[in-house]
Amino acid sequence: MDDVRETGEPVDETELAIEGALRPASLAEFIGQQKVRGQMQLLLDAARIQQRSADHILLSGPPGLGKTTLAMIVAHEVGRPLRMSSGPAIQHAGDLAALLSSLMPGEVLFIDEVHRMARSAEEMLYLAMEDFRIDIxxxxxxxxxxxxxxxxxxxxxxxxxxxxxxxxxxxxxxxFTAHLEYYEPEELERVIERSAAMLGIAVPPGPRAEIARRSRGTPRIANRLLRRVRDYSIVHGNGRAADAAIVDAALELYDVDAIGLDRLDRAVLDALVRRFRGGPVGLGTLAVTVGEEADTIESVVEPYLVRIGFMGRTPRGRIAMPVAYAHLGVPTVDSVLGIDDL
Structure with missing residues (x-):
């Protein structure tokens, strides 16, 4: 069965296998998050020297910045197996008890979206983390x-x-708690350069910078766009290189504009600016207007639009910022009002 991304977009097993192959296997290979990498390296080295299990680690931050990859690296660095689960899958204390009781000494347990665990399981986890004991x-x-x-x-x-x-x-x-930050374009260029070499396609510095600029500060998006560029090169080029023309054509085909906005991002902005005159408008109303779930708008679209200054959040609802009008080619708020509205 296909997996599902944070965006709700289905992902087949081949796509997931490619993503797995592009993941770095060690902290030395991991690009970006320099401060977090240094802190984690110290924590893991100290545990190795003292021959004990490493302290529990909390990784927070937006999707696609490398939390799952870092969990895999922790297991690799300490030389222990990795057990993976997710908060939504642990809905009863019994689920967690079965998982914890099956762990081997020193094993690394990764729980994605840990905040979505059931409350009864959370309370059991307190004792397990502190004293390595549970009460049944x-x-x-x-x-x-x-x-x-x-x-x-x-x-x-x-x-x-x-x-x-x-x-x-x-x-x-x-x-140890680490917050992962969005990547700078220069860091994403290094991610793309490494991934392109693994995928067997040459991407010159200029096209690499263009992909990085449209990747929303997120390595997962950068790698996904790179794979689409590679596909375009296979069909319309020689499959071994991607110049500026191929990159532009591929990203235009997939509706990724010059600053990384996709079809849904632009639909939300267009509704906010043209239909609701810049807002404020409630999240639910905005979601119904564009035909999307409110959770998707809030967790996928809104964070990036707020971060780049295109959308604002107020107690009364979402509003469009001046740069959003300029991006859509609408110079002022008045220009979206008809004569009958005046």
């Missing part, structure tokens, strides 16, 4: 009995896109 309830009512179960020492790597939704008791039990 047997029976019901007055005859219920709590049976303690010791766990093998393990390292939990939690990933979240919404760290504010984590309860304080859970957040406090992580020995």
């Amino acid at each position: 309830m047997v029976g019901k009512g007055a005859g219920a009995t709590s049976i303690p179960l010791d766990l093998a020492p393990f390292t939990l790597v939690g990933a979240t896109t919404r760290s504010g939704m984590l309860p304080n008791p859970l957040r406090d039990r992580f020995g």
Whole structure:
């Protein structure tokens, strides 16, 4: 069955296999996030010297910046297996108990979207992280009995896109918390250069910079656009190189404009500017207008538009900023009002 991205876009197994092949295997290979890499290297080296499990690690930040990759690197660096799960899959304390009790000594457990775990599972995780022990309830009512179960020492790597939704008791039990930042264009160019070499396609510096400029500061998007450029080169070129013309044509075909906005981004901006006269407008109304789920608008579209200054959030709703009008070719708010509206 196909997987699904944060955007709701289905991803087949071949696409996921390619993404996996492009992931760096060590902190030395990981591009960007220099401060986080240095902090994690120190934490892992200290654990290795002391021959103990590394402290629990919380990775927060927007999707596509490398949280899953860093969890894989942690397991690789300490030489232990990686067990992967996700918050939505752990909806009962029993689910978590089964997972924790099956861990081997020193194993690394990665829980993606850890803030979406059930509350009962979160409370069980507190004790497991701190004392490597869980209490299992047997029976019901007055005859219920709590049976303690010791766990093998393990390292939990939690990933979240919404760290504010984590309860304080859970957040406090992580020995190290890192927030991943968006990438600079120069860092994305290095990501693209490395990935292009692995994919067997030559991308000169100019076209690399163009892909990086449209990648929204996100390595996952940069690699995805690079693969589409490679596909275009295979069909319309020699499949071994991508010049500026091929890059421009490929990204235009996939509706990625000069600053990285796609069809949905522009639809949201167009509705906000032309239909709602710049706002303010509620998120639900905006989502219905463009025919998309409100969660998708809030988690996928809105963060980037706010970050680049195209959209603002107010207590009354979303508003369009002046640069959004310029990008859509609408010079002023008045220009979107008809004579009958005056």
